Amino acid sequence: MLRRYNTIKYNDVANAPGISVSIYLQGCPHHCKGCFNPETWDYNGGQELTEDLLENLFQNKINKNGIKRSLCILGGEPLCEENIATTYTLASMAKSYGVNVYIWTGYVFEELEKTDLLFEIFENTDYLIDGPFIEEEKDITLKMRGSRNQRVIDIKKYLKKEKNYVIIV
Ligand code: SF4
Numbered sequence: 001m002l003r004r005y006n007t008i009k010y011n012d013v014a015n016a017p018g019i020s021v022s023i024y025l026q027g028c029p030h031h032c033k034g035c036f037n038p039e040t041w042d043y044n045g046g047q048e049l050t051e052d053l054l055e056n057l058f059q060n061k062i063n064k065n066g067i068k069r070s071l072c073i074l075g076g077e078p079l080c081e082e083n084i085a086t087t088y089t090l091a092s093m094a095k096s097y098g099v100n101v102y103i104w105t106g107y108v109f110e111e112l113e114k115t116d117l118l119f120e121i122f123e124n125t126d127y128l129i130d131g132p133f134i135e136e137e138k139d140i141t142l143k144m145r146g147s148r149n150q151r152v153i154d155i156k157k158y159l160k161k162e163k164n165y166v167i168i169v
Contacts, residue, residue, distance in 0.1 A: 002054070003027070003086045006039060006046040006076060010061050015072045015144065016102045016127075021062050022072040023090065025049075025083045030106035034135035036146065040076035049086060058097050070100040070126075079105045079112065079121075088117060091124035101125045102144075106132045109153050128153040143169045 004026035012022040024037065026046035031038075039045065062069050071094040078087040087103065094101045101124055105112070109130040112118060122128075129144050130151050137147040144152055151166050158165040 001085060002049040002051065002089060003083055004043070004046040005049045006037070008053075008057070010064075011069075012072065015074065015104075016070045016100075018070060019067055020070040020072045020102070021057060022074060023057075024074050025076040025078050025086060027080065027082050028075050028077040028106065029080050030077060030132050032106065032133040032135075034138065035133055037075070043082055054089070054093060058093055058099075062094075062097060062099055068099075070102060072102045072104070074104040075106070077106050078103050079107060079118070084117060084121070088121050091121050095124040102127045102129065104129045108132075109151070122155050122159060125155045128155055 006024040006026045008024070009022040012020045015022050024040055026040055027043035028041045031041060035041075062071065071090065073087055073090055075083070077083060091101050091103070103121070103125055105128060107130065109128065130153055131147075131149050134147045134149050137149050139148050142148065152169050154165050154167045
């Protein structure tokens with residue numbers, strides 16, 4: 001079942017390399033101090049994500065004007081119990097359209113419960129950016145991250161059991 005989203009940016013250059021469609025899901029359990037997006041915390045906020053909206057996103061927006069965009073799934077928290085099924089749907093649809101997928105989570109990667117559903121999401125994910133935002137470690141020069149504790153995980157390397165799945169960007 002699809003849940004709720006806060007915002008969709010159709011030509012985002014702030015999150016992943018290149019141009020992306022970025023979708024901010026609604027609801028977050030972490031409540032990090034200094035969060036840049038507290039309006040995403042309330043699970044009942046935002047708007048309903050519909051199948052029509054997703055179809056339009058993938059059929060008409062993601063490759064609009066011949067530009068190959070990535071899909072960024074952010075929050076809120078894409079991997080919390082309430083949002084994980086929606087994240088699965090988004091990542092699966094993105095891969096069926098040949099789109100690169102980036103997911104941001106406030107959970108620390110090693111502490112995520114590695115359920116079958118999470119592995120199914122990983123099958124369709126390229127990069128995962130992990131960890132809560134820690135205000136004391138904020139660094140605006142970092143790529144794809146807000147604070148120094150956060151990391152970029154190369155999910156393909158992780159799935160191939162390569163040890164160097166945390167990458168430098
Ligand atoms: S995980 Fe992200 S959205 Fe949630 S509180 Fe932390 S910074 Fe905000």
